[in-house]
Amino acid sequence: MSVLNGKKILLGVSGGIAAYKTASLVRLFIKAGAHVQVIMTPASKDFVTPLTLSTLSKNPVHSNFFSQDDEDAVWTNHVELGLWADLMIVAPATANTLSKMATGNCDNLLIACYLSAKCPVYYAPAMDLDMYKHPSTLSSFAALKQFGNVMIPAESGELASGLSGEGRMAEPENIVAFLEADLESKLPLKGKKILITAGPTYEAIDPVRFIGNHSSGKMGFDIAHQAASLGAQVILVSGPTHYKAKNSFVKVVDVISAQDMYDACHLYFNDVDVAIAAAAVADYRPKVVALQKIKKASGDFSIELEKTKDILASLGAIKKNQFLIGFALETENEIENAKLKIQKKNLDLIVLNSLQDEGAGFKKETNKVTFIDHNFKVEPMELKSKESVAVDILNKVILHFSKP
Numbered sequence: 001m002s003v004l005n006g007k008k009i010l011l012g013v014s015g016g017i018a019a020y021k022t023a024s025l026v027r028l029f030i031k032a033g034a035h036v037q038v039i040m041t042p043a044s045k046d047f048v049t050p051l052t053l054s055t056l057s058k059n060p061v062h063s064n065f066f067s068q069d070d071e072d073a074v075w076t077n078h079v080e081l082g083l084w085a086d087l088m089i090v091a092p093a094t095a096n097t098l099s100k101m102a103t104g105n106c107d108n109l110l111i112a113c114y115l116s117a118k119c120p121v122y123y124a125p126a127m128d129l130d131m132y133k134h135p136s137t138l139s140s141f142a143a144l145k146q147f148g149n150v151m152i153p154a155e156s157g158e159l160a161s162g163l164s165g166e167g168r169m170a171e172p173e174n175i176v177a178f179l180e181a182d183l184e185s186k187l188p189l190k191g192k193k194i195l196i197t198a199g200p201t202y203e204a205i206d207p208v209r210f211i212g213n214h215s216s217g218k219m220g221f222d223i224a225h226q227a228a229s230l231g232a233q234v235i236l237v238s239g240p241t242h243y244k245a246k247n248s249f250v251k252v253v254d255v256i257s258a259q260d261m262y263d264a265c266h267l268y269f270n271d272v273d274v275a276i277a278a279a280a281v282a283d284y285r286p287k288v289v290a291l292q293k294i295k296k297a298s299g300d301f302s303i304e305l306e307k308t309k310d311i312l313a314s315l316g317a318i319k320k321n322q323f324l325i326g327f328a329l330e331t332e333n334e335i336e337n338a339k340l341k342i343q344k345k346n347l348d349l350i351v352l353n354s355l356q357d358e359g360a361g362f363k364k365e366t367n368k369v370t371f372i373d374h375n376f377k378v379e380p381m382e383l384k385s386k387e388s389v390a391v392d393i394l395n396k397v398i399l400h401f402s403k404p
């Protein structure tokens with residue numbers, strides 16, 4: 001999945017011949033799963049039509065401060081457009097537009113949006129080779145660099161003037177590849193490996209029956225997807241569930257029993273930076289698994305159970321630098337019990353679920369959790385979707401790695 005998936009991209013098109021290539025650029029952004037809005041300078045409309053770009057971007061194209069279609073003029077809110085965007089890219093960026101960006105010469109909507117944008121800004125210059133090397137252009141590049149804007153360098157080749165050299169706007173495919181690589185390298189969990197457990201475990205009684213629980217696996221899968229979209233490489237050890245990984249950076253290891261989950265976790269644990277135990281692991285399993293289906297008999301029937309291994313505690317016992325997060329599901333003395341689990345399992349953080357909280361627990365879309373860290377700092381959170389709880393958990397991970 002592209003890192004551009006779901007991103008809101010504001011594309012500013014200025015007036016150079018390369019503007020015709022923005023049709024392909026918009027198509028590639030849409031194909032990558034991005035949402036695109038286009039702002040055109042008046043001059044760019046001589047090279048590509050607003051209709052082309054609005055059709056491809058599936059959004060109206062903006063180019064005036066006021067809409068002139070109606071008797072009542074409608075103001076185009078450049079501040080809102082600037083704030084809407086996750087990233088802005090000016091392509092092609094002509095010498096004229098670059099100079100206006102560098103000096104704040106706000107005589108069109110594109111520059112107004114640029115000055116309002118709070119998101120990362122990229123620009124792909126396009127001009128003739130002598131213009132590209134002119135000290136004036138170079139001083140625009142230097143100013144934009146100082147503002148934190150990122151240049152997607154022009155390529156060499158035949159130019160509209162007939163001359164050959166540096167100045168051609170980067171090809172749309174190369175612009176997309178540049179953006180993807182740059183955004184990926186800046187993801188907060190880039191380079192981190194995270195082990196996550198999810199779902200229930202099934203403990204066999206005989207070949208057709210098992211002891212299980214109601215865990216859907218949603219919380220663990222949500223954490224896995226969020227971690228992958230933040231750049232982490234994820235190993236998701238999951239008990240039986242219908243959820244599937246949506247991101248190629250999530251490697252799912254399917255397991256059935258608590259012992260399988262234990263083995264899989266120990267296979268990967270030494271190599272990870274973080275482990276998050278979101279699985280609802282069975283605490284007991286039948287002592288003997290019948291090889292054949294157990295037949296009904298006349299009297300009562302009982303199964304002797306034995307303890308399974310506590311996976312999380314076993315990881316806590318061998319952890320080196322790993323940041324270890326556990327869950328605690330409690331029905332009474334929640335905070336005290338969770339604190340005991342932090343100590344017993346040698347955790348850095350525990351995510352406490354209380355079944356007394358409305359909206360929390362198994363088979364729900366929402367969760368209400370309380371974070372408790374190893375210093376016993378207690379932080380109750382609001383009732384949220386499980387996706388948002390996943391974001392909160394990973395923010396704790398990011399915070400941990402951002403500490404000096």
Ligand code: CTP
Pocket residue numbers: 197258277278279280281282283308309310311312313325326327328329330341
């Ligand atoms: N856990 C585990 N292996 C087990 C049992 C639990 O890894 N055999 C993990 C869970 O994934 C969770 C944490 O331990 O992150 C706490 O699980 P919970 O069921 O709340 O607590 P238990 O340790 O099983 O204790 P109890 O059931 O007595 O509350």
